[in-house]
Amino acid sequence: MEKEVQTIIGVDIGGTKMKAGKVVGAHVGETAFAKVNGHDSQEKTLSTVFSVIDEIFCDAVEGIGIGVPAVVDPESGVVYDVQNIPAWKEVPLKKLIRQRYQVPVFINNDANCFALGERYFGKGKDHSNYVAISLGTGMGMGIVIAGKLYNGVLCGAGEVGMLPYKNSIMEHYTGSFFFEDAYGEPAKSLYKKALDKDIKAISAFKEYGVHLGEAIKAILYLFAPESIILGGSISNAYPFFKEPLYEALDSFAYPKQLENFKIETSDLADSPILGAAALCL
Structure with missing residues (x-):
């Protein structure tokens, strides 16, 4: 039975x-x-x-x-x-x-x-080694290695958002902080404007893509994942920052590693x- x-x-x-x-x-x-x-x-x-x-x-x-x-x-x-x-x-x-x-x-x-949910229910089912990044107020990250969640001490592994970057930390350029500080609007309203082909909003996401690309390069050097899965509210705008993100990866030192590498967006509801x-x- x-x-x-x-x-x-x-x-x-x-x-x-x-x-x-x-x-x-x-x-x-x-x-x-x-x-x-x-x-x-x-x-x-x-x-x-x-x-x-x-x-x-x-x-x-x-x-x-x-x-x-x-x-x-x-x-x-x-x-x-x-x-x-x-x-x-x-x-x-x-x-x-x-x-x-x-x-x-x-x-x-x-x-x-988020990373573990993708492992059982989402796009992580297709990969043994991947990183899941939640893009919202800040930048959260979970790591799956050989099919298992890697926590680190007190679940602290993967805090790439806390790395020093420019005049602050990476999270201030890869979360909603960036849009509010640089453009005076939350990501959600800029996304709606970008959908209506607003030039300023589209430019905001292009700039954002460059910063996120730098964060992803750091992740590639640290973990060499097969895939990065993007989630969180800002990931909805991926079509507007995908191109500059990949352009930022052009300076990655090990291009062979990128031949089968994927950046995907989560399609899990709830x-x-x-x-x-x-x-x-």
């Missing part, structure tokens, strides 16, 4: 909102949302986490995976220094969730969840939830 398809809850905790989804196989079914107030106490934010899980939890659930934008000890499940939730300095999240729901609980950095759920797999 075949084993029944697993039912897992994936939870994506962000700085302004959180979302939980019931994942059955590769399908996200019932979901729950809540706003996050960065000024709330640790207890109140935990209560919000419980509320979104409570809304969709049932006896069929076999595990809970949680992605957080922070430093995490994946073994103990302790979350440290969540930047957008200052009250979360050292939270034993795994222990608290497991005590409440009595199922296995897995916790990791949100960028690592990738944060699927990624968190993938921790249980």
Whole structure:
């Protein structure tokens, strides 16, 4: 007799909102949302986490995976220094969730969840060694080596966005910071203008592509991946920055390495939830 398809809850905790989804196989079914107030106490934010899980939890659930934008000890499940939730300095999240729901609980950095979600449900299924980059407010990154997620110490591997670059750090040129600082508008509104063939907006994404190309060169030198998978809201604008990005790779020292190298965009819907759920797999 075949084993029944697993039912897992994936939870994506962000700085302004959180979302939980019931994942059955590769399908996200019932979901729950809540706003996050960065000024709330640790207890109140935990209560919000419980509320979104409570809304969709049932006896069929076999595990809970949680992605957080922070430093995490994946073994103990302790979350440290969540930047957008200052009250979360050292939270034993795994222990608290497991005590409440009595199922296995897995916790990791949100960028690592994105990488793992691609491994099980997305374009990472076609590669053994790849890097997944989430382009949003900042630049998050997860690394898969020989088919396995590489965490590093406290899930800190892959923080290429923190490398020194120009007069700041790489993330300030590869996340939405860049568009707001250089063009006075968020990436989302510039993307809409670029779709309407606005010259200034198109120029913004061309410049952005050069900076992201420099980040990808650093990743190539560090990890030599088969593929880089782009996700996050800014990846929607990939057609507008693809050409300058590849032009930036022209100066990469080992062109042979690029012959079969791919840069792809994720096509997963609900990738944060699927990624968190993938921790249980």
